[in-house]
Amino acid sequence: xxxxxxxxxxxxxxxxxxxxxxxxxxxxxxxxxxxxxxxxxxxxxxxxxxxxxxxxxxxxxxxxxxxxxxxxxxxxxxxxxxxxxxxxxxxxxxxxxxxxxxxxxxxxxxxxxxxxxxxxxxxxxxxxxxxxxxxxxxxxxxxxxxxxxxxxxxxxxxxxxxxxxxxxxxxxxxxxxxxxxxxxxxxxxxxxxxxxxxxxxxxxxxxxxxxxxxxxxxxxxxxxxxxxxxxxxxxxxxxxxxxxxxxxxxxxxxxxxxxxxxxxxxxxxxxxx
Amino acid sequence: xxxxxxxxxxxxxxxxxxxxxxxxxxxxxxxxxxxxxxxxxxxxxxxxxxxxxxxxxxxxxxxxxxxxxxxxxxxxxxxxxxxxxxxxxxxxxxxxxxxxxxxxxxxxxxxxxxxxxxxxxxxxxxxxxxxxxxxxxxxxxxxxxxxxxxxxxxxxxxxxxxxxxxxxxxxxxxxxxxxxxxxxxxxxxxxxxxxxxxxxxxxxxxxxxxxxxxxxxxxxxxxxxxxxxxxxxxxxxx
Numbered sequence: 001x002x003x004x005x006x007x008x009x010x011x012x013x014x015x016x017x018x019x020x021x022x023x024x025x026x027x028x029x030x031x032x033x034x035x036x037x038x039x040x041x042x043x044x045x046x047x048x049x050x051x052x053x054x055x056x057x058x059x060x061x062x063x064x065x066x067x068x069x070x071x072x073x074x075x076x077x078x079x080x081x082x083x084x085x086x087x088x089x090x091x092x093x094x095x096x097x098x099x100x101x102x103x104x105x106x107x108x109x110x111x112x113x114x115x116x117x118x119x120x121x122x123x124x125x126x127x128x129x130x131x132x133x134x135x136x137x138x139x140x141x142x143x144x145x146x147x148x149x150x151x152x153x154x155x156x157x158x159x160x161x162x163x164x165x166x167x168x169x170x171x172x173x174x175x176x177x178x179x180x181x182x183x184x185x186x187x188x189x190x191x192x193x194x195x196x197x198x199x200x201x202x203x204x205x206x207x208x209x210x211x212x213x214x215x216x217x218x219x220x221x222x223x224x225x226x227x228x229x230x231x232x233x234x235x236x237x238x239x240x241x242x243x244x245x246x247x248x249x250x251x252x253x254x255x256x257x258x259x260x261x262x263x264x265x266x267x268x269x270x271x272x273x
Numbered sequence: 274x275x276x277x278x279x280x281x282x283x284x285x286x287x288x289x290x291x292x293x294x295x296x297x298x299x300x301x302x303x304x305x306x307x308x309x310x311x312x313x314x315x316x317x318x319x320x321x322x323x324x325x326x327x328x329x330x331x332x333x334x335x336x337x338x339x340x341x342x343x344x345x346x347x348x349x350x351x352x353x354x355x356x357x358x359x360x361x362x363x364x365x366x367x368x369x370x371x372x373x374x375x376x377x378x379x380x381x382x383x384x385x386x387x388x389x390x391x392x393x394x395x396x397x398x399x400x401x402x403x404x405x406x407x408x409x410x411x412x413x414x415x416x417x418x419x420x421x422x423x424x425x426x427x428x429x430x431x432x433x434x435x436x437x438x439x440x441x442x443x444x445x446x447x448x449x450x451x452x453x454x455x456x457x458x459x460x461x462x463x464x465x466x467x468x469x470x471x472x473x474x475x476x477x478x479x480x481x482x483x484x485x486x487x488x489x490x491x492x493x494x495x496x497x498x499x500x501x502x503x504x505x506x507x508x509x510x511x
Contacts, residue, residue, distance in 0.1 A: 029334055079502050080502070092387055123355070124400065127430060129426040179347075235336070
């Protein structure tokens, strides 16, 4: 069997500029923090980020100039830290395009990609300005004459997911909520898995139904203890509220954010976080 | 007051969902289960089905909300549930809310080049037309929030009630009407704080204040006052 283990630097180096990148997790939880920091260090440009609900990941990639477009239903830190200020500023200045979704339309786009069909019907969206703003069209149901909105397939070139346990082949166990990670793994052309720890895959054989990510869909596996930081990774650690509070305060100012990134992220190559 | 008012709107046997950044709906749903709706099914983005959290998180996607769940669904499953008409209640909010109960969570100013880019509507454009009842809540009640004209319609649909710090709206024939004023709120203050015309006067009912049983249950469900985090207050055991 192929051993897919590699370094974070090598895994991220394979992502081309301008790629559509799906990030696992949701708001403050189980995002691929270490991989996002490596994207910033490698100065990727022009990325389209796909996520239902993003927070620090989207905000940082906007602040660092890595993102050109954000395809998400929600970008914010939830009540404790408020709005994603760097994202907000990037969209308001025109530097980043907000490709706004309902979270359900991100899921529908991924499902179309998974099934190899060009688009996917999605319930609702009536009475919203979103379809017109985003070019989502309604089609007539050929069987009943009812109308239904359809969203185009969204095929990420890369999905980056952080899991608690993986084996060398990329079989990945997620403890707790899987969010959209499984959909992303199936929809993407390439999958990078970062894992708190690499384990002997024979330990998965007793209960393969607990393995969320099938290894044959995965291209690269990186051992990254603490690799969700500053996101939470249940049951190992909570989100880093102290760090996030510092970042959110710094992110209000473009120059302060740039200085913070230079000092705390660019200068720390090789550090897991 | 708001958590209790929201809890009173929920019924036993209903499926009830809240999304991200929703401490008040989280507390209200658990409160309703404690008080009068033991068979309500509590759903949230963690995929937990009827969890019994040991402590309430500020992030409403927190793994703490998995505690006690005996099965897990996905967010896709929850949207599917709503899509086929089986979600009874969705709690949603808006930075702007108009007189028809439509919401804006997308942008202030021109959509393509906004003066303020907002977080986005999350699931609301899909949930608002498909959930059987939508309860909107907002901890601010002023003319910047309750507006005559939205800058962008992020979502519209099956709004039933709107709960604010000043009172309750009910939606009848597609328009928000004042259902009750919270104790101590004058009709003039309510009218003054609302950017669209409302019929409100001395005859407008007063929201019954939380009774002792409701207050005791609230203290038991939310001892740290997580619901108050939405009002910008510090959290701490009271």
